[in-house]
Amino acid sequence: MQPAPPPGVRIADRIREAVADGRPVLALESTILTHGLPRPRNLEVGLEAEAMVREAGVEPATIGVVGGVPVVGLDDGDIRHLCSADAVVKASTRDLPVARAQGLDAGTTVAATAWLAHRAGIRVFSTGGLGGVHRGAAETFDESADLPMLAVTPITLVSAGVKSILDIGATLERMETLGIPVLGYRTERYPGFYVSDSGFPVPARVESAAEAAAVARARDALGLDAAVLVANPVAADAQLDPVVHDRVLAEALRAADAAGVTGHDTTPFLLDFVQRATGGRSLEVNLAVYFGNARLGAEIARELAA
Numbered sequence: 194m195q196p197a198p199p200p201g202v203r204i205a206d207r208i209r210e211a212v213a214d215g216r217p218v219l220a221l222e223s224t225i226l227t228h229g230l231p232r233p234r235n236l237e238v239g240l241e242a243e244a245m246v247r248e249a250g251v252e253p254a255t256i257g258v259v260g261g262v263p264v265v266g267l268d269d270g271d272i273r274h275l276c277s278a279d280a281v282v283k284a285s286t287r288d289l290p291v292a293r294a295q296g297l298d299a300g301t302t303v304a305a306t307a308w309l310a311h312r313a314g315i316r317v318f319s320t321g322g323l324g325g326v327h328r329g330a331a332e333t334f335d336e337s338a339d340l341p342m343l344a345v346t347p348i349t350l351v352s353a354g355v356k357s358i359l360d361i362g363a364t365l366e367r368m369e370t371l372g373i374p375v376l377g378y379r380t381e382r383y384p385g386f387y388v389s390d391s392g393f394p395v396p397a398r399v400e401s402a403a404e405a406a407a408v409a410r411a412r413d414a415l416g417l418d419a420a421v422l423v424a425n426p427v428a429a430d431a432q433l434d435p436v437v438h439d440r441v442l443a444e445a446l447r448a449a450d451a452a453g454v455t456g457h458d459t460t461p462f463l464l465d466f467v468q469r470a471t472g473g474r475s476l477e478v479n480l481a482v483y484f485g486n487a488r489l490g491a492e493i494a495r496e497l498a499a
């Protein structure tokens with residue numbers, strides 16, 4: 194059963210109508226735009242991802258917070274604003290009430306976006322990389338709110354895995370604990386975002402959007418509440434050179450430690466460091482991955498709407 198949309202959330206008419214008509218809709222997050230990509234590239238990517246989804250016959254619903262109001266289905270002006278305004282915060286689910294009460298602009302993380310998308314009746318969501326368990330979490334308890342939120346949000350989420358800035362093994366263990374199905378898209382290996390193989394296996398494999406949609410339908414038929422994660426690897430010939438990747442990652446982790454960066458600033462700090470240290474090469478991989486996920490998400494959305 195679809196819960197009613199909360200009164201404090203704005204759902205664009207085009208999204209409301211598409212959902213009511215049973216037409217395919219794909220949710221897209223905005224933290225990748227506000228805190229994951231450099232300006233002005235972020236705006237180009239935000240608009241291009243939407244155009245690509247539309248061309249695939251799917252209604253794009255980029256989600257973010259404008260003036261405190263969570264919006265499902267930002268318009269071009271909203272996206273432009275979030276990609277260029279001065280004080281845009283990063284909002285996970287727990288930040289939504291503060292943003293709302295204080296009228297803040299915010300990019301929404303996977304956790305917040307998934308929750309808003311589900312409450313709007315959207316069944317598929319594409320992102321770049323997921324949040325997960327940070328290295329050193331045994332001491333810091335730093336685990337992204339993405340994981341517990343995905344455990345209770347029955348959506349299908351396409352990502353390229355988690356970046357190796359995180360503890361990937363621990364992240365996969367937590368997904369198991371939380372009852373979150375993980376599907377490798379045409380692979381048996383969990384992807385590491387910049388690289389196609391993180392070094393860890395996935396528990397199940399699908400060969401097509403239709404097979405991924407079948408798992409989501411089965412989840413619904415069983416009355417289970419967790420998101421189905423579709424892990425879509427970057428092509429091996431488009432990945433970041435694994436040797437460069439390992440070296441830059443080690444430098445980034447040392448820099449974060451030296452700068453005393455903690456908490457929700459950690460992910461943006463590390464991503465920015467890696468981007469600068471690879472001379473923009475990681476950015477190209479990032480974009481290839483993100484567009485690939487938008488394409489696959491659109492395909493799954495069409496399967497689920499069929």
Ligand code: PSU
Pocket residue numbers: 222224225228229285301302303304321322323324325336337338339356386456457458460464
């Ligand atoms: N991983 C990336 N790029 C990103 C993020 C994660 O490779 O932009 C963003 C996503 O929005 C994700 C959030 O939901 O960071 C996780 O942040 P935290 O660890 O603070 O929950």
Ligand code: MN
Pocket residue numbers: 335336337338456457
């Ligand atoms: Mn955190």
